[in-house]
Amino acid sequence: MNTIYTIIIVIVVMVILGGLLALVFSRRNHSKKLQKQFGAEYDLAVENMGGDKKAREELESRKKHVETLNIRQLTASEHDRYTLEWAAIQSKFVDEPGEAIKEADRLVMEVMQVRNYPLSDFDQRAADISVKYPALVSNYRAARAVANKNQEHTASTEELRSAMINYRSLYNELLVTKEV
Amino acid sequence: MINDNIEEKINLEEKIENIDAEDIQEMNPDPFNNGVGIDGYLLSELPPELPTVDAGIADPQKDEVGFDDIQDSDLVTNMDTNSDVGTSEVSNQNTTGQLISLLETRESELLRIRWNDIQRGFIDEPRSAVKEADELVSDVFSLITQMFTKEHSLLEDQWNQGNDVSTEDLRIVLQHYRSFFNRLVD
Numbered sequence: 001m002n003t004i005y006t007i008i009i010v011i012v013v014m015v016i017l018g019g020l021l022a023l024v025f026s027r028r029n030h031s032k033k034l035q036k037q038f039g040a041e042y043d044l045a046v047e048n049m050g051g052d053k054k055a056r057e058e059l060e061s062r063k064k065h066v067e068t069l070n071i072r073q074l075t076a077s078e079h080d081r082y083t084l085e086w087a088a089i090q091s092k093f094v095d096e097p098g099e100a101i102k103e104a105d106r107l108v109m110e111v112m113q114v115r116n117y118p119l120s121d122f123d124q125r126a127a128d129i130s131v132k133y134p135a136l137v138s139n140y141r142a143a144r145a146v147a148n149k150n151q152e153h154t155a156s157t158e159e160l161r162s163a164m165i166n167y168r169s170l171y172n173e174l175l176v177t178k179e180v
Numbered sequence: 181m182i183n184d185n186i187e188e189k190i191n192l193e194e195k196i197e198n199i200d201a202e203d204i205q206e207m208n209p210d211p212f213n214n215g216v217g218i219d220g221y222l223l224s225e226l227p228p229e230l231p232t233v234d235a236g237i238a239d240p241q242k243d244e245v246g247f248d249d250i251q252d253s254d255l256v257t258n259m260d261t262n263s264d265v266g267t268s269e270v271s272n273q274n275t276t277g278q279l280i281s282l283l284e285t286r287e288s289e290l291l292r293i294r295w296n297d298i299q300r301g302f303i304d305e306p307r308s309a310v311k312e313a314d315e316l317v318s319d320v321f322s323l324i325t326q327m328f329t330k331e332h333s334l335l336e337d338q339w340n341q342g343n344d345v346s347t348e349d350l351r352i353v354l355q356h357y358r359s360f361f362n363r364l365v366d
Contacts, residue, residue, distance in 0.1 A: 094302050
C-alpha cells in the first residue's frame with residue numbers, strides 16, 4: 001500500500017513540478033519572443049516600466065492595440081506624392097534646416113495617419129510604430145529629441161542633419177508599398 | 181526616379197564647337213516670316229532696350245531711315261535687288277545669338293537638374309555636395325566662356341574671310357556685333 005501512495009505522491013509532485021517548469025519556460029519563451037521582436041525597445045520598456053513582467057504586459061498591449069487599428073499601406077499615388085514631399089524638404093534643409101526638421105516630423109506623422117495610425121502624441125506614436133517597425137523606433141525617438149532641441153535653438157546643423165537621416169529611415173519604411 | 185534625364189545630358193561643348201553657318205541655316209531656315217528682310221531692319225535683331233544705351237552708340241531709331249514705317253509686310257525677299265555676294269549667308273547668321281540662346285535654355289534646364297540633385301544630396305554627404313557644386317559652377321563658367329568665344333568667332337567669320345564684303349553686309353554685321361555687345365554688357 002505504501003508503495004502505491006509513494007508512487008502517487010511522486011507522480012503528483014512531478015506533475016506539479018512539470019507544470020511550474022512549463023510556466024517558467026513559457027514565460028521565458030514569451031520574453032524571448034518579445035525581446036526578439038522589439039529589440040532595444042524591449043530593454044527600454046523594462047527600464048521604463050520597471051521590470052520584465054510589466055514590460056511584457058506593456059508590449060503585449062501595444063501589439064493588441066495596433067492589431068485593432070487596421071493599418072493599411074499607401075496607394076501608389078500616395079507613395080509618389082509622399083516621395084516628392086520628402087525630396088522637397090530634403091532640399092529645403094540647405095536653406096532652412098530648422099524648418100526642414102519640423103516638416104520632417106510633421107510628414108512622418110501625416111503618413112502614419114494616412115495609414116490609419118490614430119492621431120496622438122509623440123509617445124503614443126512611438127509606441128504604435130514600435131510594433132511594426134521596432135528597429136526604427138529608436139531612430140524616431142532620437143530624431144524627435146533633436147527636434148525638441150531645435151525648438152530651443154540649441155541644435156547644431158550637424159545634429160539636425162543626423163535627425164533628418166533618422167526621420168528618413170522611418171519615413172522610407174512607412175512608404176514601402178508591397179505587392180499583396 | 182526624378183534623375184533619369186540626367187543621363188541624357190547634352191554635350192553642349194561638343195555641339196558648340198561644331199556649329200557652323202550651315203547648322204544655323206538648318207536649324208533656323210527662315211527666321212523671318214517673309215524671308216530675310218535685307219533692305220530694312222532685321223527686326224528681331226534689335227534688342228528692345230537699345231535706344232537708352234550709351235550715347236556713343238548710334239540710336240537706331242534716329243539714324244536708320246523710315247524705321248517706324250517698316251512693317252513686317254514690307255519686308256520682302258530682296259535677294260535679287262541686292263547683288264552682293266554672300267548676303268543670305270550673312271543674314272542667316274544673325275541667328276547665332278538666337279541659336280545659342282536656344283541651346284542655353286535646354287542646357288540650363290539640365291544644369292538646374294544637376295543643381296537640384298546636389299542640393300538634395302547635401303544631408304547625406306555635405307562635403308561632397310559642396311565639392312560637386314564647385315564643379316558645377318566651374319562647368320557653367322567654362323560653358324559660358326566657350327559659348328561667347330564661339331559666338332565671337334562666328335561673328336568674325338562674317339566679315340573676316342577675305343572675300344569681298346559689301347558695305348551692306350558690314351552694316352548688318354555691325355548690328356550683330358551690337359547685339360552681342362549688349363548681351364555681354366548686360
